[in-house]
Amino acid sequence: MEEVSLLKGNEAIALAAIRCGADGYFGYPITPQSEIMETLMAQKPWETTGMTVLQAESEVASIYMVFGGASTGKKVMTSSSSPGVSLMQEGVSFLCGADLPCLIVNVMRGGPGLGTIQPSQSDYFQSTKGGGHGDYKLIVLAPASVQEMADFVDLGFTLSSKYRIPSMILSDGAIGQMMEKVVLPPFKPRQTAEEIIKQCPWAATGKPANRKNNIISSLELDPSKMEKKNVERQERYRIVEATEVRYDEYMCEDADYLIIAFGSAARISQNAVEILREEGIKVGMLRPITLWPFPSKVISKYAEKVKSMLTVELNAGQMIEDVKLAVNGKVPVLHYGRMGGIVPNPEEIVDALKKQM
């Protein structure tokens, strides 16, 4: 029998990290995600799996601790919320420039600035378009339940090390704080030093006599070599776009109207779909699970079938830009959003959809 626990989303992330064999967590407290580090510290995984947990002096230090750990081939992660993730952006760019795998969790709150501690999805642009400098992408996973918070830790690490692209779990204060039933992943042992050397021949693990020194760096002063590095990275991004798109469909098959929403907005939108269906209005919902790579193909397929689309986001309209690119003008795409930490109720979404009918 699977063991079912009742957990907050943030707690699920922490426990899943220990179970999936993470080597290190480095973070700095910020609401609404502090339970992640608190749970890890209370668990003392250094006494069981050997996982390192360290409270850093800032998010800048946290992300560079992640950079350090990842440089040696270790499975390392950090978590924060919007202002802290903004502070990390230089490091995120450096991680991408050095092609280092890692996991970053952003439990979003409303901004800009210090903003509010209430849930928001206004870091969509930052997460999917490259919040720091340079041409780069993160693999962005958007959980809509506590179960997915737990499941995406291992998925995030796996995709990240497969493609040597940092993964981000882009959640929000609602998913982070709410309690739900969850089945935690099974325990996986941490990688041994020998396994790391085999799987990450590029890592700074100490130079044996039979290889040249490994250098983890994003620096290359020769423009032609730098362009080559960028081209190679872009080619890897195209592979990820072709193979790693994930999404969920709800009552889409016969839909005349399509709601597109991710994370907590998708939870509420699902209720809206149910209300509308009861009224006989054929509405479906498509929930992107990977925000990058974005499910553009399936959205453009629906653009041939539905009358219009509505994006529901806890922001001023960010994901709608990607939806519009996918739809390419074939049908109208509208946006319904709340900002500042307000979470809409299903009736608002019902009204928004009816308005565009």
Place this chain on the structure above:
Amino acid sequence: MSNPIINPKNLVYEKSSVLLDNTMHYCPGCSHGTVHRIVAEVIEEMNMQDKTIGCAPVGCAVFIYNYINVDFAECAHGRAPALATAIKRLNPDHLVFTYQGDGDLAAIGTGETIHACNRGENITIIFINNGIYGMTGGQMAPTTLVGMKSSTCPYGRDVQLNGYPLNITPLLAQLEGTCYVTRQSVHTANNVKKTKKAIRKAFENSMVGKGTSVVEVVSSCNSGWKMSPVKANTWMEENMLKAYPLGDLKDK
């Protein structure tokens, strides 16, 4: 060595096997090259080449990994102590060191430096204090002396405008987490020997888990100072060493 001119019997000095053959990009007379050589020699003597992970700075020594033949992580400007913290904690049997300039360590990375030292991370911090931003063309550093000219204080450092030189090493010595804090130089053969001893001691501390070791090397940057290498050495002795006197600040 197969060089027929050199009789191995007469060999008094040999390039460390931990130094690569790449020609160094440093200006003639620059202290960085000498300190690199010392670091390589100590790693070789301790037989730690396969267990060493270096953290490279952003500064003139950014290409340190082209010269010292150990694995390296290239850090963002100032963040080396954060990287080193994680590298050492996740790889406790490795020798982990940072190599940082004054801008890197005492301006943009002050926070990471103080907190790594305060946590007593079992790492060595090698701090090249040349009182200037060498790499970016000679701007004012936190350690630039009062009255000293740089491209961003062309009339000399004015305390009203720029504040005082940041004497950070004594500050680090005060922290419980540091076990060994010393200030050395490499402008004479004798000082080179002392610096080598200091780096050896620091590396040994890191391996036995005594806490953070900091080796400041008061250095010259003749290009940034706009002096000949010889003049730079004299100027350093007469001015820098007055503000930053040599010797151990802490050895516990």
